[in-house]
Amino acid sequence: AQSVTQPDIHITVSEGASLELRCNYSYGATPYLFWYVQSPGQGLQLLLKYFSGDTLVQGIKGFEAEFKRSQSSFNLRKPSVHWSDAAEYFCAVGVPNAGNMLTFGGGTRLMVKP
Amino acid sequence: SAVISQKPSRDICQRGTSLTIQCQVDSQVTMMFWYRQQPGQSLTLIATANQGSEATYESGFVIDKFPISRPNLTFSTLTVSNMSPEDSSIYLCSGTGQNTGELFFGEGSRLTVL
Incomplete structure (x- = not known):
């Protein structure tokens, strides 16, 4: 069975600073990989996804993520964080041909200092 | 993209009662x-x-506690039966887009059991 680990439970960055959220997965083959964001009291919004092809994926709101097979990682990055980026971020793994039934990581709560 | 609507968005329930959450996809x-x-x-x-x-349940979840129906392609219900305070959670409906394969989420139903 697949699993996802987000090592950082909380991260605090200053507005304008760069951001990297870590995600490691365990799966026997190449999975589908996703990053979702959840703002307080809101549902989940998809930031980006990787199915195949180019390992550097661009998403919405200026986010990108890079799939590194050798490290079983799919870290999320943003060059300059805005205060509105403060939220909970979830990495998720989907099994190909399973209709995107996802396994989620524990989440990383991002706080942004002014 | 698919829009997923859930209701109720939140509810406060008494121990021992049951609540049905509805999920409609557009x-x-x-x-x-x-x-x-x-x-x-x-x-x-x-x-x-x-x-x-019948729904396919994950380990730790059973039909008697969480009966689920899906009478057509765009509608589903989840019932949380005989609720206890441990059932206080957000319950989220999700669906895989037919054309994109992307997993969309509703905004969730926040249940508080007293």
Whole structure:
């Protein structure tokens, strides 16, 4: 069975600073990989996804993520964080041909200092 | 993209009662899922809602406690039965877009059991 680990439970960055959220997965083959964001009291919004092809994926709101097979990682990055980026971020793994039934990581709560 | 609507968005329930959450999708999705997000936790898959047949439950979840129906491609219900305070969670409906394969989420139903 697949699993996802987000090592950082909380991260605090200053507005304008760069951001990297870590995600490691365990799966026997190449999975589908996703990053979702959840703002307080809101549902989940998809930031980006990787199915195949180019390992550097661009998403919405200026986010990108890079799939590194050798490290079983799919870290999320943003060059300059805005205060509105403060939220909970979830990495998720989907099994190909399973209709995107996802396994989620524990989440990383991002706080942004002014 | 698919828009997923859930109701109720939140409710406060008494111990021992049951509550049914409705999920409506505005376009056809191939698969529908129900997730639970306990306070401060990540998302855990409860079950896959199968059209016209019994749902497929994940380990730790049973039909008697979480009966699920999906009478057509765009509608599903989840009932939380005989509730206890441990059932206080956000319950999220999700669906896989027919054309994109992307997993969309509703905004969740926040249940508080007293």
